[in-house]
Amino acid sequence: MKSPIPDYLAGVLEKVRPIERGAPAGYIDTLARADTSKLAVAIAMVDGNLYSAGDDRVEFSIQSISKAFVYALAIEDSGLERVLEKIGVEPSGDAFNELSLEKGTNRPMNPMINAGAITAHSLVVGPDATAEQRTDRILKALSRLAGRELHVDEEVYESELKDGDRNMGIGHMLKAAGIIKCNPQEVVRGYIRQCSINVNVRDLAMMAATLCNAGVHPVTGESIIPQRSVRQVLSVMTTCGMYDAAGDWVSNVGIPAKSGVAGGIIGALPGQVGLAAFSPKLDERGNSVRGVAICEKMSSDMGLHMMEASQIARATVRTSVATIVAGECEPHNRNCQREVVIFSLRGAVRFAGSERLSRAIQREVGDPDPADPGSGAHADACAIVLSFRDVYSLSAVAQKVIGEVVRRLLLEDRSVVIVDPSHVFPKEVKGDKDAQHPVIVQSEGEARDHIGGRGCSTLQKTDSW
């Protein structure tokens, strides 16, 4: 079978191709002459699978999309605290090249407008770094993110430098305000070089997917951006990535994103998928017209809006009961019938899932509550089984909540058996007495043998019991 996804992507391109609005960036000669018929899209999954359509190998300069990644590098090299001292995180509502500073703090409003991005560039490597060291660090990091060696487009660089008075002006403004200490012309030249790195949509989708994958490159498995920085970058992409179109973007598309004046756009939906689109004609805010349309369509077709509740927490816990007839061995007399309550969790369990589990256990095996008919139905259960067989991950808070639930059950001298073939449950959970600890097994069969003794059988079966 041929995957339907490339055909879907090709269909998206055909849908947006008739849109003729916009014009390529006029203030950089090379971009002004861009072939405006070029159109491409790519998506990269967090497991590294990549799909693309259209002019997916055509290269264009990364421009402002680089700002998101250079912000991450600035955080890594100078520390978040220092970066926040120098660059704010508030949407400015201004154009990307506005000569503006935040009232009161004198910082650039955010790292996505040029003033903030030039400052972030100056914070890469360290305060005493040379311009070459900074651009070298950035080129290498972007190459690792793309998964191939990238290059600066010298023609674009020269072309932008030639008419770079506005950015030079921003550099001098930053120096005068004490935000940057180094030579402003050198920093702006470095920033323009960073913007002139060539990429295609496949590179960009993979770079975006690395952000979606907690900073770990989906193909190489290399941890490139620390998770805390990823959170910071995605936050400012959400509020400031599309400049003065941020509000429209968040409500229509709902994916953290960044655009560039060569016509590229990336979107990074945490934990799911990295998107990239390319078409050179821009709207008045500097965002690719067809690129925005592609992202809007994909978000709506595929339900990618980050505010869409894709996994309702209620679905994560299932309760079932099995009756076990004890075998010849301990712990029960032969033919003794006892009930076992099994709580099965599913998926990526976070706080809401752990709270659901805690509530379900309390209701089923706790004391009956007159106000809640049916509660306490299994208060005398012989054993409580927590099955993590279908759990993909337990977040730190879910581990804490479930660990505490288990500790409390053990303190009540309950027999707790945990089915955990993928080792998601924290090993160190124990009751207060030395002898108290949950039994951890690999399968439901092992759990049943442990509870009923070897040779036991189940009368009332459930699931795989």
Ligand code: DON
């Ligand atoms: O600073 C500039 O003018 C460009 N090199 C980058 C601007 C840019 O990509 C704005 N994004 N839409």
